[in-house]
Amino acid sequence: GAVVSQHPSWVICKSGTSVKIECRSLDFQATTMFWYRQFPKQSLMLMATSNEGSKATYEQGVEKDKFLINHASLTLSTLTVTSAHPEDSSFYICSARMTGGSYNEQFFGPGTRLTVL
Amino acid sequence: AQSVTQLGSHVSVSEGALVLLRCNYSSSVPPYLFWYVQYPNQGLQLLLKYTTGATLVKGINGFEAEFKKSETSFHLTKPSAHMSDAAEYFCAVSANGNDMRFGAGTRLTVKP
Numbered sequence: 001g002a003v004v005s006q007h008p009s010w011v012i013c014k015s016g017t018s019v020k021i022e023c024r025s026l027d028f029q030a031t032t033m034f035w036y037r038q039f040p041k042q043s044l045m046l047m048a049t050s051n052e053g054s055k056a057t058y059e060q061g062v063e064k065d066k067f068l069i070n071h072a073s074l075t076l077s078t079l080t081v082t083s084a085h086p087e088d089s090s091f092y093i094c095s096a097r098m099t100g101g102s103y104n105e106q107f108f109g110p111g112t113r114l115t116v117l
Numbered sequence: 118a119q120s121v122t123q124l125g126s127h128v129s130v131s132e133g134a135l136v137l138l139r140c141n142y143s144s145s146v147p148p149y150l151f152w153y154v155q156y157p158n159q160g161l162q163l164l165l166k167y168t169t170g171a172t173l174v175k176g177i178n179g180f181e182a183e184f185k186k187s188e189t190s191f192h193l194t195k196p197s198a199h200m201s202d203a204a205e206y207f208c209a210v211s212a213n214g215n216d217m218r219f220g221a222g223t224r225l226t227v228k229p
Contacts, residue, residue, distance in 0.1 A: 004160075006160075012170075026165065030221075033216070042221070042222070043207060043219045043220060043222050044207070045219075045221045045223045046216075046218075082168060093156075093160050093161070095161075105163070105166065106207075107163075108153075108160040108161040108162070109160050110159055110160040111159065111160045112157070113158065
């Protein structure tokens with residue numbers, strides 16, 4: 001149980017285009033989902049916290065107009081990287097917290113590797 | 118605010134040897150502490166976590182960690198390393214479940 005999927009697992013796009021990444025909780029409902037980015041050989045950095053039906057909360061330094069987050073249902077959150085540039089190339093990982101479950105545990109997706117040419 | 122320091126970005130051990138990955142934390146409130154493992158191009162898998170209660174926590178794959186409040190530490194150990202343990206390990210701290218902060222990671226190499 002408690003499986004989180006991400007789609008796509010990898011994507012290559014041209015500079016200036018937008019890319020949407022989906023994060024789904026497959027066997028549970030998630031009121032809260034989180035988006036992280038990870039640069040090569042570095043740790044995970046929290047980008048934003050997404051709550052179903054409300055606006056995401058972004059960490060300091062993360063451009064909300066560039067990284068659009070939508071959490072329209074209890075099982076799906078999407079991250080759209082708008083007007084992507086090479087510096088946006090990274091590994092993006094989402095996690096989900098089970099509704100009504102232990103508030104201190106997040107279940108992580110397998111990640112999406114974005115390469116912007 | 119919470120933060121985590123992982124001592125040693127790279128640890129190398131021989132197969133069968135003790136694994137010790139160090140983690141020290143800083144937290145203004147009682148922390149929740151986690152260890153995750155990440156294999157190449159994959160997400161994070163929870164090894165173990167400390168919330169309350171027993172300070173010695175046992176996790177999957179033979180790993181365990183001990184919460185030492187006086188030392189603000191949560192080191193990860195495994196008595197005998199296996200080749201399949203080679204991966205990146207992250208220590209994380211959270212105060213409220215939302216604000217999870219990760220350490221820089223420790224890459225474990227296991228030599229045959």
